[in-house]
Amino acid sequence: SLSDRLSATFKGLRGKGRLSEADVDATVREIRRALLDADVALPVVRQFAAVVRERALSSEVSGALNPAQQVVKIVHEELVGVLGGETRRLRFAKTPPTVIMLAGLQGAGKTTLAGKLGRWLRDQGHTPLLVAADLQRPNAVTQLQVVGERAGVAVFAPEPGNGVGDPVDVARRGVASARERHHDVVVVDTAGRLGVDAEMMQQAADIRSATSPDEVLFVVDAMIGQDAVTTAQAFLEGVELTGVVLSKLDGDARGGAALSVASVTGRPVMFASTGEGLADFEVFHPDRMASRILDMGDVLTLIEQAEKAFDAETSQDLAQRFASGEDFTLDDFLVQMQGLRNMGSIKKMLGMLPGMGELREQLESFDEREIDRIEAIVRSMTPAERRAPKILNGSRRARIARGSGRTVTDVNQLLDRFADAQTMMRSMRKGGGMPGMGGLPG
Numbered sequence: 434s435l436s437d438r439l440s441a442t443f444k445g446l447r448g449k450g451r452l453s454e455a456d457v458d459a460t461v462r463e464i465r466r467a468l469l470d471a472d473v474a475l476p477v478v479r480q481f482a483a484v485v486r487e488r489a490l491s492s493e494v495s496g497a498l499n500p501a502q503q504v505v506k507i508v509h510e511e512l513v514g515v516l517g518g519e520t521r522r523l524r525f526a527k528t529p530p531t532v533i534m535l536a537g538l539q540g541a542g543k544t545t546l547a548g549k550l551g552r553w554l555r556d557q558g559h560t561p562l563l564v565a566a567d568l569q570r571p572n573a574v575t576q577l578q579v580v581g582e583r584a585g586v587a588v589f590a591p592e593p594g595n596g597v598g599d600p601v602d603v604a605r606r607g608v609a610s611a612r613e614r615h616h617d618v619v620v621v622d623t624a625g626r627l628g629v630d631a632e633m634m635q636q637a638a639d640i641r642s643a644t645s646p647d648e649v650l651f652v653v654d655a656m657i658g659q660d661a662v663t664t665a666q667a668f669l670e671g672v673e674l675t676g677v678v679l680s681k682l683d684g685d686a687r688g689g690a691a692l693s694v695a696s697v698t699g700r701p702v703m704f705a706s707t708g709e710g711l712a713d714f715e716v717f718h719p720d721r722m723a724s725r726i727l728d729m730g731d732v733l734t735l736i737e738q739a740e741k742a743f744d745a746e747t748s749q750d751l752a753q754r755f756a757s758g759e760d761f762t763l764d765d766f767l768v769q770m771q772g773l774r775n776m777g778s779i780k781k782m783l784g785m786l787p788g789m790g791e792l793r794e795q796l797e798s799f800d801e802r803e804i805d806r807i808e809a810i811v812r813s814m815t816p817a818e819r820r821a822p823k824i825l826n827g828s829r830r831a832r833i834a835r836g837s838g839r840t841v842t843d844v845n846q847l848l849d850r851f852a853d854a855q856t857m858m859r860s861m862r863k864g865g866g867m868p869g870m871g872g873l874p875g
């Protein structure tokens with residue numbers, strides 16, 4: 434996977450400072466390769482790589498992540514951003530009906546999508562109407578009627594036997610009919626051609642003017658790869674899109690077309706079609722797609738967990754205080770222990786983090802309930818006791834044991850452990866290092 438290859442490009446660089454230019458360039462080469470493998474269009478790959486390069490060069494090396502992970506994180510964030518950031522929801526009209534127009538090449542999956550959208554909307558309590566404004570192909574209207582019937586959704590179609598008919602007029606009458614019959618959403622299915630074509634584009638633009646859609650969704654086959662860019666550009670200029678739907682994501686496609694189209698149009702990907710069946714349809718999640726494009730799901734989970742566990746701010750804060758000569762208190766000890774709670778949940782995965790062998794061994798014997806016990810004991814102390822445990826005589830220890838539901842022996846053990854951690858922190862301060870995981874329980 435990309436992550437494996439990235440890890441291999443870094444030769445163990447860790448710690449403070451910046452990533453070197455050579456490391457970043459090696460990384461960017463890997464990213465370009467991965468994006469091209471995923472069928473992202475070349476101009477999009479170039480632009481994306483440039484953005485990532487700049488960010489990687491200017492970012493500080495984080496304490497929690499190794500350089501490979503850090504670059505993966507930057508790449509992922511940029512990918513999610515281009516794909517639309519948060520999942521974008523459908524915009525509904527203030528006054529119904531909401532009009533959703535579908536545009537795209539022939540065979541892109543518009544008619545199929547109309548049925549899926551209709552079913553999905555119906556399941557959410559809407560009363561959609563599908564409008565058959567594709568009069569290009571002889572059986573296009575029938576196809577939509579079949580799809581509508583299967584989805585249990587009403588279809589507006591031109592009356593048969595009136596010659597070819599005007600798709601713009603059908604679309605307009607479809608919306609009027611929805612208003613009359615209280616359908617709150619209209620999905621307008623339109624005609625496509627096999628390639629971009631001026632007449633088709635004009636027709637789509639006319640349908641748009643006639644129906645004033647709230648959304649114009651560009652439906653694009655995820656398998657078309659490099660061609661996605663030119664097609665998307667043509668539709669953006671010809672009909673003005675508000676969103677993108679990727680179809681045929683069930684195939685081998687790694688989803689590179691998603692990045693190409695989103696990047697070229699600047700429009701968010703909103704839905705994905707993942708098969709021929711009505712239920713093969715989902716709301717699009719930019720972050721999941723980013724992982725799919727770069728094939729890096731596991732590593733991302735790991736990065737998230739590692740960052741949580743190392744909570745950079747807490748350590749930074751502690752580090753500064755120790756550097757300025759303040760002593761390590763029981764409150765600090767507690768914060769450190771609480772930080773380990775997150776560690777508990779990732780100990781299974783620690784095997785994947787490089788350079789963590791020693792910590793992993795310590796964590797093997799780590800019991801999260803131990804932190805609960807420590808927390809209970811420290812919380813039973815007064816602030817003065819936490820700052821200066823020296824004052825904890827026998828009667829205070831007995832009171833704390835009662836208050837926390839533990840034994841005096843437990844309290845004593847905790848104080849011993851704290852004393853060890855304190856000694857360790859003091860020696861670290863002398864050495865100028867960052868506070869580590871001193872005083873691990875167990």
Ligand code: GDP
Nearest residue numbers: 539540541542543544545680681706707708709
């Ligand atoms: P339109 O010309 O844009 O209306 O495209 P259609 O909806 O007629 O779909 C063209 C072909 O692609 C049909 O055979 C569909 O069954 C198929 N199709 C549509 N969406 C998907 C999808 O998400 N996955 C797969 N595997 N096939 C799809």
Ligand code: MG
Nearest residue numbers: 543544567573
């Ligand atoms: Mg169709």
